Amino acid sequence: MSDRPVLIYDGDCGFCTRSVRIAVRLPVRMRVQPWQEADLDELGTDESRARREVLWVDTAGRVSGGAEAVAALLKSSRVPWPVLGHLASAPLIRTLAARTYRWIADNRHRLPGTTPACQLPPDQRPRSTS
Template identity: 75%
Template sequence: MTERPVLIYDGDCGFCTRSVRLAVRLPVRMRVQPWQEADLAALNITEARAAHEVVWIDRSGRVFGGAAAVAELLKSSGAPWPLLGRLMSAPLLRTLAERFYRWVADHRHRLPGATPACQLPPEQRPHRD
């Protein structure tokens, strides 16, 4: 259980960082942290998962990744965002949302705001101390 939801993202990825800057504008109280600085073990998340997809941990401790994480973030926000989050969670659209998320994640190094680190596997990225 957490006092407020937690959003974990790739802090080495410029596209991810810009996306999170938009997310923090949503009307939702959450803790936002790059996975490189998070205590992943305490959050019950592996480094491999955190490097692969955005992760949302709700107040009850449930963990969501990828498009499901984005949907849960939206459902926790103020209007009109919960509607979009519910649509993304609907059975038919869930698959499309996950495919779209995966395509964006796999091509993030080509998208606006990307950095050279987006192209590197996590183990080759410069680590913050």
């Protein structure tokens, strides 16, 4: 496994990229990588999941996705962020967070910072060949 957790995101999505730029300001040691350039097999996940949601792979190799990944990122940070991560993991809030995340992910092509790639169906978005 890795000595640092890995945050995997959609590098073709402008909204996702802007969101990750905010996440990297958090006080947490992590590696950030677009799924298009990641060795997803080595990280314990696959392309269909990476296309659908942001992923957090902890140092033990556990993969969290969507709102759960965001909560895990926050919990891995320094005060005050872990408090928000634990709140987002609480039963009622976890359900609300998951629904909110899914709505944002499904509508990211309509949100600020989008690119033409965001507006294409996932199977037609540009992909890195590296």
